[in-house]
Amino acid sequence: MQDQKVPVSVYAEMTPNPSVLKFVANKRIIELDSIEFKNIEEAKPSPLASKLFHFPFVKEVFITGNYLAITKYDIVEWDEITMELRELIRDFLAEGNTVLDESALRSGGSDGTQEGDADEAPQEVLSANQPHPNEKPKDLWEPIDHKIVELLDEYVRPAVASDGGNIKFLDHQNGVVSVLLQGACSGCPSSTMTLKQGIEQMLQQMLPGQIKSVQAVNG
Numbered sequence: 001m002q003d004q005k006v007p008v009s010v011y012a013e014m015t016p017n018p019s020v021l022k023f024v025a026n027k028r029i030i031e032l033d034s035i036e037f038k039n040i041e042e043a044k045p046s047p048l049a050s051k052l053f054h055f056p057f058v059k060e061v062f063i064t065g066n067y068l069a070i071t072k073y074d075i076v077e078w079d080e081i082t083m084e085l086r087e088l089i090r091d092f093l094a095e096g097n098t099v100l101d102e103s104a105l106r107s108g109g110s111d112g113t114q115e116g117d118a119d120e121a122p123q124e125v126l127s128a129n130q131p132h133p134n135e136k137p138k139d140l141w142e143p144i145d146h147k148i149v150e151l152l153d154e155y156v157r158p159a160v161a162s163d164g165g166n167i168k169f170l171d172h173q174n175g176v177v178s179v180l181l182q183g184a185c186s187g188c189p190s191s192t193m194t195l196k197q198g199i200e201q202m203l204q205q206m207l208p209g210q211i212k213s214v215q216a217v218n219g
Contacts, residue, residue, distance in 0.1 A: 017163075019071050035100065
């Protein structure tokens with residue numbers, strides 16, 4: 001019975017970033033909000049991401065909800081590798097394999113707490129899941145920080161998620177909002193335009209007189 005495969009379908013979808021392709025499944029594949037791996041060492045908590053990094057053309061893997069966004073190096077074109085990647089992901093999911101070992105992430109300080117066990121936790125887990133160095137701790141958020149996050153969650157994240165990316169609030173200081181762009185949004189040629197013409201203007205309209213600019217901090 002355990003060998004019986006679950007019906008799973010996976011399709012590939014282009015994103016605004018020519019280096020990133022989405023692979024969308026017909027089921028949720030992780031319970032965590034999202035996670036991004038920059039290399040094979042970071043990917044150890046994810047057996048699926050680890051498999052993908054064995055391809056020499058895979059540069060980064062972003063996982064959230066029901067899809068993966070894979071960033072490739074420019075040594076190949078998507079039409080040469082899409083089918084192979086799609087079949088690997090589909091077969092991996094259909095066999096019921098674990099996409100992400102969340103217990104390993106928790107033991108590595110997924111809540112941002114790294115005291116005590118930090119020396120014992122594998123470095124690759126911490127580097128994949130620790131808070132960004134510019135990220136303001138949630139317990140220090142001010143009322144405007146909560147409002148910014150609410151607006152980003154309502155108006156921005158659904159749109160960037162549909163494009164295979166993610167936006168994460170890091171900090172707000174003196175009217176400047178710092179965010180982290182992940183997945184297809186990271187390194188996308190249109191990211192700067194999106195920040196300035198979309199997100200920045202929206203926050204300035206919703207929070208008049210409180211927002212000067214929005215800047216992306218590379219992860």
